[in-house]
Amino acid sequence: MGGVITPNLEIRDAIVEKGGLEAYKCYQCGKCMSLCPWFHIETVEFPVYRIPQSVRLGIATSSEDKEEIAREIEEMFRCIGCEACTSRCPLGVSVPNIVRAIRRLLVEYGAFPSELKAIVSKIYNVGNPLGEPRERRTDWTEGYDVPIFRPEMEFLYFSCCLPAYDSRGREIAHATVTIFKNAGLSFGILPDESCCCESIRRVGAEKVFQEVAKANVDAFIRSGVRKIVTTSPHCYSTFRREYVEFGVDFEVLHQTQLFSLLLDDNRLRPRKPLPKRVVYHDPCTLGRQNGVYDEPRHILRSIPELELIEIPNFSREHSLCCGAGGGGLWLDWPMEERISNVRINQVLETEAEVLAVACPYCLQMFEDTAKSMNLSLEVKDVAELLAASL
């Protein structure tokens, strides 16, 4: 390149104003690069550590050339919010949060991929990214006799949009309620809920997040909700850590935490054996971002004859993202640029028969990848394995 970079302080200030203040903390050590999933894809250059620097100089997307700008903006939507960089950073700088600040500016001006525009539009309009009608949000309960939440019940079960509407996702929700009933858990569902909006917040659609999340909070309060159990770690994380911004303080559990407690209380007794080699993939949002590692493993170990395998070197906080976060589920990078392919290859090396996940996005991502790679690998949610064993 050559030449002197001219800082653009106005842009720096605009990004900082949108939430990019953390960029100042970065001292460019580069440790974040070592865990960024994009580092595993040879043909992609996604220089994580440059992002805080480029914000400080105001040169995040700096080109004047039309093609180059398009590329730079598309790069901004590569970050899948796995927070691997954050976990390594000596100062805990969150590059996803900095990227989110840049995205907020871009989204306001409609400068973001059309696939994500469609998702934001659908969530705003009908409360789910699939564009399915609101009235059908609880259709998945047909045949499962799931009660509507009342204040005297202990838990609100929040299924997540994919389990509510997607045919494969529904199998997780079915397994979950089967487990709850088996344990005699007091729970109910709310028809009047919308997407938790975790992913579109990461995408930068802050206005829509605020409106839809607030509507959820209002619905929960109105219905007398105090405790929430979720199928998706994304819903779990956002209710627990971000909905508090609305001044509420629900007790939130991910279903693996609840299953684990129920197991300890002997309210669940897995009896049927599952004599298979099962490898567990730590979802980024459950594991690294919220510290929930042991409970899913506890559940899997409680299933008779199940052989639990870890992915060497890339397990627990070192887990490699499936690629679906931060809007990734809806963006179609070319075949050679799929993070999920890298992760599946790691899984294949363990020679496991079953890949166990604890997140509907991971499930969809890995199943699609396994299909496109023509694999016989089974992908199951921990709930499905547990339910089958009861």
Next chain:
Amino acid sequence: MRDIFVLAEHRRGELRDITIEMLTKGRELAECCGVPLTAVLLGHGVDRFAEKLASYADTVVLIDHPQLENFNSETYQAALSPLLEDRQPFLTLIGHTAFGIDVAPRLSAQSNIPLATDCIDIRCEDDRVFAVRQIYGGKLNAEVSYENAPQYLATIRPASFPVREYGLKGEIVRTDCPALKTPEREFLEYVEAPAGEVDITQADVIVAVGRGIKEKETLPLVEELAKSLGGVLACSRPIVDAGWLPKDRQVGSSGTIVAINKYPNAPVFNEADYGIVGDLFKVLPTLKEKIAELKSG
């Protein structure tokens, strides 16, 4: 009440289907209102169309002039305005086509005739006209009324009305063309879309893809299916805009349409004859198998 007018549309020596559709509907409206139907034919050396038009209309107004040889919004409007001023038809129908929508708003503005565009239905009630249009990509219909005016203008969406024969023998009236200025816009030529190896207009079976396929890499799979059905691969406009298939593969909406979509609510099911709610990648391979079985068995 006065006549109903239908503007005939022709291009490169062929009368276009929309003309007959409008004449069929026009005839129906005319009989309903008890008024004559008049077809207006502008062009140069287009006499041979007049007879066909006369099989629907009581009168065919034929205006032949060298300057009308090729469609031009200004000359057509300049020929139509005095005619409409003189004859004061109650309602004039023009096709909602590339030509039609190029001239109708101009005619509406210059002659001060209220215009409703892209109508999928139209009816007359006493002295008033009501039209039906689609909005929001066909998700809703809008019933539209006109402000009271001596004349009304509507452009009609192709394939909105079925055609039938009437076998009438209307009077063909050669009418003088008003003096036409040289138009500011000069027609130069027609250019065919670059010919690909495939002419989808000749295909009996078309398997079309839209934005739902998500990746270019899926195209070969769909093309295989198309071939096994003895058909060709085609697509909707966004696929052409994205450069995944050439322009000559862009499809219209006639014929038997089968749609496959993951979501039961997909708008495509409003346009299709048959719908399958399912995963394209699960259904296509199975469909290919079944067809292969049937063909061999």
Next chain:
Amino acid sequence: MEIVVCMKRVPETGDAEIAVDSTGRDIVRDRLTYDINESDNYALEEAVLLKEKFGGTVTLVSMGPPETDETLRMGLAKGGDVAVRLWDHRFARSDGHATAFVLAKAIREMEFDLVLTGCIATDDGRTQVGVTIAALLGIPHATYVMKVDIEDGIATVQSELEGGLIAVNRMKTPALFTIQTGINEPRYPSLISIKKATAKEIRTLTLDDLGLEASSAGEEGSKTKIVKLTPPPVGKRAEILEGAPEVVSARLTEIFKEKGMI
């Protein structure tokens, strides 16, 4: 080259569920996201490309309530230089004619070589405003334009007809073109241009500023009116084949056979 681009702010309804509101004449707009009308976006890009080639300014004009500023700013970020919004509560519920009338009045006061509009609005689908503006301004026009070439004040344009056929027309500028999608690849705005756009002032002109009579704008100035909105007749829906892939494929194959396709 001075270019005026007409832009419209439209709701994203492609993936949305839309409901008729309590008046029966409009839709419920609560939960809709908005964007620049698709073909207007292409028109804007074409204007910017021409500006890059010939120099000059791109002026954006839109008729709409204050929220429309959002869309105009997007346009400024994509290469528009100046933005003007026309609004008055008396402009509400304008049909194609009234909209064109107001836009033409504003554009008439501007210096322009070209006026570019999208060929169709994705909300009402009227396809009418562009050509009406041309007629009111007394300038030649071309529709569904897929290519623009300009040399020494003469524009040669390609218009897309049915079946992929192209009509080539030529005219002197000033002229108006309604632009078809796919003519170019619309650009993303850069953060730099977004920042600049945030700071720009958008001129607003009211009915009085434009020197118009209330009778020529809005519902009063419209020649057509929406009486009511209804869902399309159910009869149009597809016959849905249900079941596992095996089952639907078998049924579909039967249908193909019945129709003589195999």
